[in-house]
Amino acid sequence: MSKGKLIKGIAGFYYVEVNKEVYECKGRGILRKKKLTPLVGDYVEITVTDEDNKKGMIDDIFPRKTELIRPTVANVDQVIVVFSVTQPDPHLSLLDHFLILAETQNIDVVICLNKLDLVQREDVAELVGIYEKVGYPVILTSQNDSIGLEQLEKVLRGKTTVFAGPSGVGKSTLLNRILPHVTLQTGELSSKIARGKHTTRHVELISLETEGWVVDTPGFSSLNIDFLKEEELADYFIDFEPFAKDCRFLSCVHLNEPICGVKTALKAGQLVQSRYNSYLQMIGEIKKNRRY
Ligand SMILES: Nc1nc2c(ncn2[C@@H]2O[C@H](COP(=O)(O)OP(=O)(O)OP(=O)(O)O)[C@@H](O)[C@H]2O)c(=O)[nH]1
């Protein structure tokens, strides 16, 4: 028996990578009896039934560390959320929505700001400062000027990483650059049509030469956080947390309550206005969702 990583599942077949070789596998009946469904990202035990044709059977699934819902991938170590510094301009509210979703799934995030070749470093210093202060690592990259690529590779090494971000920020271009052995569709090829296909694609882990896997995901233009409750939203703003303990009421939602640690910190410049604006916007979305 060998231990492998499930990298793709299509129509009842599971593709399992063992020492850089990929085996087409079926799941044994025992899995169904145990109510286990193999997921992309799973570490599995397989028996090779046909070495020449690379076929095998999945005997067991190792316990999952994490289970991401969208995309459905097990054992994800981190998400790299890519935004471009311009073209398109970074949409901070969208980035904050993404960060909140990642926090609800308890997953580590690295922010990658791409297309650095189009601006001066000074122009992005404020943006970088905002998110580093909040507590997220920020990497600056450019595929055109080969900036930050080694740093990015270092972050990916040995991990299972989901790449996410809005359309057109350069995710596929970056991945093609650090994965020279695969070719992903980028916006340059008949963009709109390619993009349509993008969304129906199967989730697939791409193996890195330096150990580790990445998952490319279709670009998003909006994200729903309105399944959250108003009173729990602030818990996912990791920068609010140290100040929320100074609120008079335990149930404070940091809007109009008297003696609110979050609003005091905001006035004192200890919290960033754009983050609080995103918070207000999300509260609005949650309230709207409740009205039926
Ligand atoms: N100036 C500059 N342009 C870039 C860079 N990286 C990518 N681009 C361009 O940005 C456009 C979009 O790149 P893609 O890689 O297709 O973007 P994507 O994020 O994968 O987009 P979706 O597939 O729609 O999610 C293309 O025209 C790229 O040539 C960069 O570092 N600098």
Ligand SMILES: [Zn+2]
């Ligand atoms: Zn408060």
